[in-house]
Amino acid sequence: xxxxxxxxxxxxxxxxxxxxxxxxxxxxxxxxxxxxxxxxxxxxxxxxxxxxxxxxxxxxxxxxxxxxxxxxxxxxxxxxxxxxxxxxxxxxxxx
Numbered sequence: 730x731x732x733x734x735x736x737x738x739x740x741x742x743x744x745x746x747x748x749x750x751x752x753x754x755x756x757x758x759x760x761x762x763x764x765x766x767x768x769x770x771x772x773x774x775x776x777x778x779x780x781x782x783x784x785x786x787x788x789x790x791x792x793x794x795x796x797x798x799x800x801x802x803x804x805x806x807x808x809x810x811x812x813x814x815x816x817x818x819x820x821x822x823x824x
């Protein structure tokens with residue numbers, strides 16, 4: 730399945746990346762090749778094969794939840810690069 734340059738531009742816009750004309754052409758060829766590989770997979774007969782999200786059973790491996798002593802607030806604040814009025818001071822993430 731060959732992609733057009735306009736489709737690659739659209740994909741780049743969705744991904745919020747700027748591409749040069751040379752990069753668009755290179756990615757058009759590469760993405761078209763990848764889609765061709767998926768076309769081969771579409772030809773595989775999957776009749777009678779039940780859909781699966783995972784090929785084998787998974788289970789979470791977690792340690793027991795045990796109460797342990799933690800650092801005192803003073804120790805935590807002593808290790809912090811910036812504090813203010815007894816709290817950790819961090820840079821604003823949202824403005």
